Amino acid sequence: MTKLQWDHDSIDGLLGQTRELAADFLKTLPHRPVGPRCTPEELRSAIPRDVPSGGEDPRQVIGRLAASADPGLMASAGPRFFGYVIGGSLPVALAADWLTAAWDQNCGLYSATPATSVIEEATAAMLLELFGLPSSCSVGFVTGGQMANFTALAAARHRVLLDGGWNVEEEGLGGAPPVTVICGAEAHATILTSLRMLGFGTRDVRLVACDEQGRMRPGELEKVIAGAGAPLIVCSQVGNVNSGAIDPIADIAGITRPKNAWLHVDGAFGLWARVSAERAGMLAGIELASSWATDAHKWLNVPYDSGVAICADRAAHSGAMSARADYLIQSSTERDPIDWTPELSRRARSVPIYAAIRALGRSGIASLVDRTCDLAARFARLLSQEPGVEILNDVVLNQVLVRFRGADDAANDEITRNVVQRVQQEGTCWLSGTVWQGMHAMRISVCNWSTTEEDVDVSAAAVVRCYRDVIGGRRG
Numbered sequence: 001m002t003k004l005q006w007d008h009d010s011i012d013g014l015l016g017q018t019r020e021l022a023a024d025f026l027k028t029l030p031h032r033p034v035g036p037r038c039t040p041e042e043l044r045s046a047i048p049r050d051v052p053s054g055g056e057d058p059r060q061v062i063g064r065l066a067a068s069a070d071p072g073l074m075a076s077a078g079p080r081f082f083g084y085v086i087g088g089s090l091p092v093a094l095a096a097d098w099l100t101a102a103w104d105q106n107c108g109l110y111s112a113t114p115a116t117s118v119i120e121e122a123t124a125a126m127l128l129e130l131f132g133l134p135s136s137c138s139v140g141f142v143t144g145g146q147m148a149n150f151t152a153l154a155a156a157r158h159r160v161l162l163d164g165g166w167n168v169e170e171e172g173l174g175g176a177p178p179v180t181v182i183c184g185a186e187a188h189a190t191i192l193t194s195l196r197m198l199g200f201g202t203r204d205v206r207l208v209a210c211d212e213q214g215r216m217r218p219g220e221l222e223k224v225i226a227g228a229g230a231p232l233i234v235c236s237q238v239g240n241v242n243s244g245a246i247d248p249i250a251d252i253a254g255i256t257r258p259k260n261a262w263l264h265v266d267g268a269f270g271l272w273a274r275v276s277a278e279r280a281g282m283l284a285g286i287e288l289a290s291s292w293a294t295d296a297h298k299w300l301n302v303p304y305d306s307g308v309a310i311c312a313d314r315a316a317h318s319g320a321m322s323a324r325a326d327y328l329i330q331s332s333t334e335r336d337p338i339d340w341t342p343e344l345s346r347r348a349r350s351v352p353i354y355a356a357i358r359a360l361g362r363s364g365i366a367s368l369v370d371r372t373c374d375l376a377a378r379f380a381r382l383l384s385q386e387p388g389v390e391i392l393n394d395v396v397l398n399q400v401l402v403r404f405r406g407a408d409d410a411a412n413d414e415i416t417r418n419v420v421q422r423v424q425q426e427g428t429c430w431l432s433g434t435v436w437q438g439m440h441a442m443r444i445s446v447c448n449w450s451t452t453e454e455d456v457d458v459s460a461a462a463v464v465r466c467y468r469d470v471i472g473g474r475r476g
């Protein structure tokens with residue numbers, strides 16, 4: 001039998017072996033050291049890069065792949081990973097992702113795959129309902145927050161220029177009326193890369209000062225916007241990547257609407273707080289925006305990669321995104337996924353989102369959000385009991401910023417950096433560092449469905465131990 005001839009038994013065998021390897025990996029997640037345990041050299045020697053002339057046995061390929069990757073894997077899908085803003089995979093979302101890979105549908109066109117096009121449509125409707133956004137909004141399923149911001153801002157560019165009599169898709173940006181772009185000073189890096197890719201120079205972006213939590217100050221926005229007129233784009237955010245802070249969207253919309261500005265909201269994780277009855281109030285007025293970007297691979301806990309771009313202005317969204325070619329059979333009556341994303345061919349990434357929402361329901365998603373926020377507050381409370389440990393932010397969502405003090409303030413940056421590094425090496429949990437308002441800080445993000453109070457307790461104890469070691473080491 002050659003490599004390209006498979007019978008059902010051998011496919012079953014290979015997939016069965018893979019299922020076992022995956023299940024074994026998942027079983028290790030709650031116990032293994034969270035950080036990777038190997039050097040780049042060890043990984044390179046375990047992962048050969050010569051092209052095998054005759055090919056290798058597929059079962060061996062998979063077996064070796066799993067074994068050689070293992071020490072270099074981060075247990076980011078596990079309960080004690082608190083780095084960046086990551087989230088794991090709900091078992092039901094992982095299962096749906098496997099199915100998506102097995103189906104291998106090219107999800108660009110309705111004509112190429114009616115089933116996943118309709119699943120996309122259904123998922124879009126459920127997302128809009130969950131976020132309390134108008135059901136008339138358009139939705140595109142992209143790879144992540146970066147592409148969601150890009151897609152929404154491309155729609156913004158389309159609309160604000162078209163309103164000024166300029167068709168940017170046909171005429172380009174050369175000679176176009178200058179667009180004023182205003183962002184909060186705490187805008188996520190992907191807002192700036194999106195603007196860059198859209199032909200807006202980041203040097204021209206006008207920044208609005210934020211308060212000590214990282215929220216855009218409406219009074220400052222008023223000053224910045226005063227001299228500006230259409231075409232005008234304003235970028236706000238719900239869920240600062242460090243502090244979790246939420247811009248006062250209702251106030252901001254009150255300022256941008258009379259100016260006829262396109263108001264974009266980057267809600268990569270924060271938008272999900274809208275599903276929690278307890279926390280939705282912080283996002284009041286969110287429905288007044290023109291577009292929203294969010295991730296499903298963060299707080300909803302679906303596998304990578306999965307982001308969502310939402311626009312109130314459907315025509316602007318498809319005007320910026322849709323592609324036409326004679327060989328593509330596009331539907332006159334059904335929704336073609338390619339009209340809402342930069343990609344043409346792509347995986348049906350709405351399927352795991354669909355499965356996650358069906359399995360959790362509104363109450364399950366709300367409790368995922370509430371539980372992780374409560375765990376973040378617990379983390380902050382435990383750490384703040386240790387003398388010399390300071391929580392820098394109001395823990396309004398799932399993010400905690402921590403600063404570690406030594407005998408003199410001058411050393412706090414270094415101590416904080418060293419504590420982060422030591423915790424990463426120690427292995428009980430994994431978290432990362434940042435610079436917050438000029439100070440080094442440890443950042444903790446709780447967004448995994450499987451994290452328990454006990455995970456937080458042992459992780460906080462490990463952080464305190466590492467802190468004591470660092471300052472003990474300095475004294476000794």
Ligand SMILES: *Cc1c(COP(=O)(O)O)cnc(C)c1O
Pocket residue numbers: 085143144145146147188190237239240241266267268269295307
């Ligand atoms: C994570 C994040 C992004 C980027 O999302 P990706 O999925 O990593 O591309 C954008 N904005 C905010 C606020 C984020 O937290």
